[in-house]
Each structure stands twice: as C-alpha cells, then as structure tokens.
Amino acid sequence: MSTATIKVDADALDDAFEARGWSDGLPVVAPTRARVDAMLRYCDRPADAELGVMPPRQGVVTPEILAVNAVMAGCRPEYFPVVLAAVEAMLEPAFNLFAVQATTHPCAPCLIVNGPIAAELGINGRYGAFGPGVRANATIGRAIRLILLNVGGAAPGILDRSTQGQPAKYAYCVAENEAESPWEPLHVERGFAPGSSTVTLTAAEGPHNLNDHVSTGAAGILATLAGAMTDMGCNNAYLYGQPTIAFGPEHAAILAADGWGKDAIREYVFEQVRLPRALWAQGGMAGMFEDLFPAADPVPIIKTPADLVIVVVGGFGRHSCWLPTFGDTTRVVTRAITRADGTPLARVADLAG
Amino acid sequence: MAIVEVLVPVAATRTTAHPLAARPARLAGARIGWLDNLKANAGALLDGIAAQLAADAVAPALRMTKNATAAAPEAVMAHLRTCDAVVLAIAD
Structure with missing residues (x-):
C-alpha cells in the first residue's frame, strides 16, 4: 500500500492542509518523500507493514503513514522509534483507543518515557516537562495527536466528541526523572529491565x-x-x-x-x-x-x-x-522500544546503522 | 510559486461490514429488548421511542443496561439474543 501524494504551493502548504482537515491547527513541516524516508531510517520494519487499524475511523497503520505525520509534527528522525512504540501501545485492546478517541471526556493519551533512550533523545523530565520548550516532548507528543487525527480520524466534533477538549490534546509527552527519583522507575515496576527503554500510555486529563x-x-x-x-x-x-x-x-x-x-x-x-x-x-x-x-x-x-x-x-x-484518567474502561499500557524482532533497543542510533 | 510534492497524511481505511439484521415483519407480539447506556440524552431518545411503541401496544419484554464507555458484556448480549428486535440509543 503506497501513500498517495499531492502537489501544493509550498507557500500555501498550511492553508492547503488545514482546508483538507489534515492539521491540528498549527503550521506543519511539509512531508516530502525525502523527509519521510529520513524518518523511516529509524525503523527496521517495511514501510508498508500493517501494524493494526486505528479507531474510530479504522485507519490502516503503517510505519510510512506514521512517519508522514511525524514529519509534519516536526520530529527529528531519531524520535520515530518512540512514536512507533507509543502507537503500538495505544492499539493494544486494553487501552480501548476507540473510547478514548470518541468520548466526550477530555482525556488525551499521555506518554511517559523511561530508560536510556529518554536521555539519548533529550526528552525532558525536569523543569517544565509537561510544558513547552523542548523539541522532543513537543514534537513526539504532537506526532501522536496528528496520527490520532489523520489515521484515527479523531477530528473535533466529528469522531472526537470531547465536549471541551484540553490543551494536552496538542502534545502530551514527558520523561520520568529517574535520576532524581528515590524509587524504582515506572518501567521497572511494570516488569521491564532497568536498562531497557519504554513508553507508557495513559488516557489522562x-x-x-x-x-x-x-x-x-x-x-x-x-x-x-x-x-x-x-x-x-x-x-x-x-x-x-x-x-x-x-x-x-x-x-x-x-x-x-x-x-x-x-x-x-x-x-x-x-x-x-x-x-x-x-x-x-x-x-x-x-x-x-x-x-x-x-x-x-x-x-x-x-x-x-x-x-x-x-x-x-x-x-x-x-x-x-x-x-x-478516563476511568477503568482504559488501562495503562507500557511498551518496550524495540527492533522489529522484539529485541530491546539500547540506543535509537543503533537503528540508523 | 514553488510547488512541492508531499505525502498525504490520511491513512487508508479498513472497515468490517456489519450487515443489518432482518427486521421483524410486525412488532405486535414480537419480543422487544431494550439496551440503555444510562446516559441522559440516550434516555430521552429511548423514552420517545417507548412512547411511540406504547401507542401500538408494544412494550419492551427485556430491559438491560450497559456501561456507556465500553461494549455490552457477553452476559447482556446473550439475554438480548433472545429478542426479535433490540432498541439501543446512542447519545450522550
């Protein structure tokens, strides 16, 4: 399944995307073939591999369509393994993404990243971690929202029925501050090895x-x-x-x-x-x-x-x-950031070869 | 004007067809089930349908409820399968 292309005036890209309902309302980076391919260098699966179907629109999830949206969000290519793992977590039945997307409640998937990859990518877990200022937090979180919009079809008032929405629906991604925690980090508590990297998804206010x-x-x-x-x-x-x-x-x-x-x-x-x-x-x-x-x-x-x-x-x-959170109809899901064969990824840089 | 070729960010869809169940030829004498998700506006819709059915002397034989945020559990579905028709309101 190859992704369709269109030709647009580069100076009017944002208007063209917004008019088609492909935007979160903010300016986007043009998802050119070259940029999408650069993103996919950090993915060892076929670009057209089907990873699942995203509700409520039932969009077919492939690495390529995720990469297109990650480019639009402004992700650096090396962020892509986190985006991919987060999407896989959201597609697990326990997360109940259909309800999370369609509810009138204002919940949004929140990403909590643990392990060495958080530091490698510079995902902020310290001052202002839930706020602006760090590209990894802002763009990984935004990529997830664009994917929920463009693959899952969660357009406000159409298939996303959230009465008021909430600011975290733009981007909601933090790292745990493991270095300053007196306790075991989240992913280790949830059964993952201390040296592994994970992303945990919770549908939260x-x-x-x-x-x-x-x-x-x-x-x-x-x-x-x-x-x-x-x-x-x-x-x-x-x-x-x-x-x-x-x-x-x-x-x-x-x-x-x-x-x-x-x-x-x-x-x-x-x-x-x-x-x-x-x-x-x-x-x-x-x-x-x-x-x-x-x-x-x-x-x-x-x-x-x-x-x-x-x-x-x-x-x-x-x-x-x-x-x-949204309640017990959705459960917290943690996914390891791995290679395609399930081997934990020590560093995302290893994927690029 | 610089033209740029970009990939479309919208995914193809794969939907599963769910054919409509056969409708009862007549409601009189039919066993009608009622599935209420307990949301206020769904209740208003169900009340309106109930009033219309009552005018035809049709009353629900079975009333079930479900959590609005999840699919009806199998036990509820098993009861509803004993009905000729089920009325379900989806609202909020």
Missing part, C-alpha cells in the same frame, strides 16, 4: 497541581495530596481506573526520607482519598454507573492500591501533580 511549599514531612504532603485528589468531578471518582501521581523530586525526597515507598503511598491513597457516599445523593455521576458503584462508604477512587501509577517528574520546587 491534564495535570492537576499539588502545591505544598510548607510541609517538611510526609504527613503534610500526603494530606495536601488527599485534599486535591478527593474530586467528585473526575471520572475516577465513580469509574476508578489508574490515575497517575507525578511527584516533583523535592516532594518525592521528603516522602522517601520519612520512609514512604510507592506501595505505602498507594495504600494511603486507597484508604484516604475517598468520597462520602452521601455526596452522591446531592449530584454527580454515580447514578449513571450504579452497577459499578462499590458498597464502600466512603468510596475510594481506585479499585485497588496497585492501580495508582506513581512517577517522578520535574525540577526543583515543591509542586507535584496528579493526572485523573
């Missing part, structure tokens, strides 16, 4: 801030966290799922110094982040999912402690954040 510049001990930080996460308006309050806490390194260090590991934090959140059942009598979504509502009172926001995802992201400063 934008980051919600957890600001505590006063507490000098774990108890205070955890109380702040519990107050912010006890949120009747988030899907996790009645649909559970796997929300993420991204601790800033300072908060993480304080917690670790007081003896708190990830599992203890998970138990704390399961026990303390709960909504009194009486609140649901006043409003909210419980009635719509009554069959899913547990007998517990107060009601936890996760089914089990293990469902809470914990990472360390950020630079200095006493901020953390949490990422509410």
Whole structure:
C-alpha cells in the first residue's frame, strides 16, 4: 500500500492542509518523500507493514503513514522509534483507543518515557516537562495527536466528541526523572529491565497541581495530596481506573526520607482519598454507573492500591501533580522500544546503522 | 510559486461490514429488548421511542443496561439474543 501524494504551493502548504482537515491547527513541516524516508531510517520494519487499524475511523497503520505525520509534527528522525512504540501501545485492546478517541471526556493519551533512550533523545523530565520548550516532548507528543487525527480520524466534533477538549490534546509527552527519583522507575515496576527503554500510555486529563511549599514531612504532603485528589468531578471518582501521581523530586525526597515507598503511598491513597457516599445523593455521576458503584462508604477512587501509577517528574520546587484518567474502561499500557524482532533497543542510533 | 510534492497524511481505511439484521415483519407480539447506556440524552431518545411503541401496544419484554464507555458484556448480549428486535440509543 503506497501513500498517495499531492502537489501544493509550498507557500500555501498550511492553508492547503488545514482546508483538507489534515492539521491540528498549527503550521506543519511539509512531508516530502525525502523527509519521510529520513524518518523511516529509524525503523527496521517495511514501510508498508500493517501494524493494526486505528479507531474510530479504522485507519490502516503503517510505519510510512506514521512517519508522514511525524514529519509534519516536526520530529527529528531519531524520535520515530518512540512514536512507533507509543502507537503500538495505544492499539493494544486494553487501552480501548476507540473510547478514548470518541468520548466526550477530555482525556488525551499521555506518554511517559523511561530508560536510556529518554536521555539519548533529550526528552525532558525536569523543569517544565509537561510544558513547552523542548523539541522532543513537543514534537513526539504532537506526532501522536496528528496520527490520532489523520489515521484515527479523531477530528473535533466529528469522531472526537470531547465536549471541551484540553490543551494536552496538542502534545502530551514527558520523561520520568529517574535520576532524581528515590524509587524504582515506572518501567521497572511494570516488569521491564532497568536498562531497557519504554513508553507508557495513559488516557489522562491534564495535570492537576499539588502545591505544598510548607510541609517538611510526609504527613503534610500526603494530606495536601488527599485534599486535591478527593474530586467528585473526575471520572475516577465513580469509574476508578489508574490515575497517575507525578511527584516533583523535592516532594518525592521528603516522602522517601520519612520512609514512604510507592506501595505505602498507594495504600494511603486507597484508604484516604475517598468520597462520602452521601455526596452522591446531592449530584454527580454515580447514578449513571450504579452497577459499578462499590458498597464502600466512603468510596475510594481506585479499585485497588496497585492501580495508582506513581512517577517522578520535574525540577526543583515543591509542586507535584496528579493526572485523573478516563476511568477503568482504559488501562495503562507500557511498551518496550524495540527492533522489529522484539529485541530491546539500547540506543535509537543503533537503528540508523 | 514553488510547488512541492508531499505525502498525504490520511491513512487508508479498513472497515468490517456489519450487515443489518432482518427486521421483524410486525412488532405486535414480537419480543422487544431494550439496551440503555444510562446516559441522559440516550434516555430521552429511548423514552420517545417507548412512547411511540406504547401507542401500538408494544412494550419492551427485556430491559438491560450497559456501561456507556465500553461494549455490552457477553452476559447482556446473550439475554438480548433472545429478542426479535433490540432498541439501543446512542447519545450522550
């Protein structure tokens, strides 16, 4: 299956793409044959290999169509293995991409990159990691959105029915700050080797801030966290799922110094982040999912402690954040960044030969 | 004017055909199932259809619900397969 081409006025490229519905609204890099081929140098699969079908439009996913969109997003060619692994993760049935794409909820696939490839590509996991300023974060995240639009067909108001959308639908890609984490990194917790590189996908709202510049001990930080996460308006309050806490390194260090590991934090959140059942009598979504509502009172926001995802992201400063998700209808998926035969890739540079 | 040739970023599609089930010749006496995804606007549509059916003295024989964010579980589908027709509203 070869990708079609068109000829356009180079000075009017953005208007031409926007008019055809091929754009996220920002200017794009022209996906010329030469640029797409350069991207595909970092892929050891045939350009036309079918990797799956992307809902809801049921677009056929090939390395070449992904590369076209990665070029448009401004990716450097060496970023492509991360884009490819992220797409494969989203296509796993557990991620439920159909619902993630089509829902009225504002969730967007968030990429969390672990392992040495994050440093090799310069993916930011420190200051402002969720924000602008670093090409790898911005363009890998943007490539995923363009793929969701152009392959998956998630045009706003058409097959993406998100009521309001959210800024993270432009780009949502960070690295975990493994160097400043006192704990095991996310991918190792999820069963991957410490030296491997992975990308983890979660269908999440934008980051919600957890600001505590006063507490000098774990108890205070955890109380702040519990107050912010006890949120009747988030899907996790009645649909559970796997929300993420991204601790800033300072908060993480304080917690670790007081003896708190990830599992203890998970138990704390399961026990303390709960909504009194009486609140649901006043409003909210419980009635719509009554069959899913547990007998517990107060009601936890996760089914089990293990469902809470914990990472360390950020630079200095006493901020953390949490990422509410779409709910338990989508599960967090981690994929290793590998060669076509499944061999873990130590460096993306190895692919280019 | 500089002309540039670019690759089209939109993928080909592969859809699976799902042929429509045979419609019952008449609703009177038919076993009608009802699948409600519990969303408010879907409920409004179902209520409207129910009112129309009631005018013809047709009432649902089986009412099932499903989570709006996922496919109906197999147990629900098994019940619905006992029906001659099923009414499902998709809305939000």
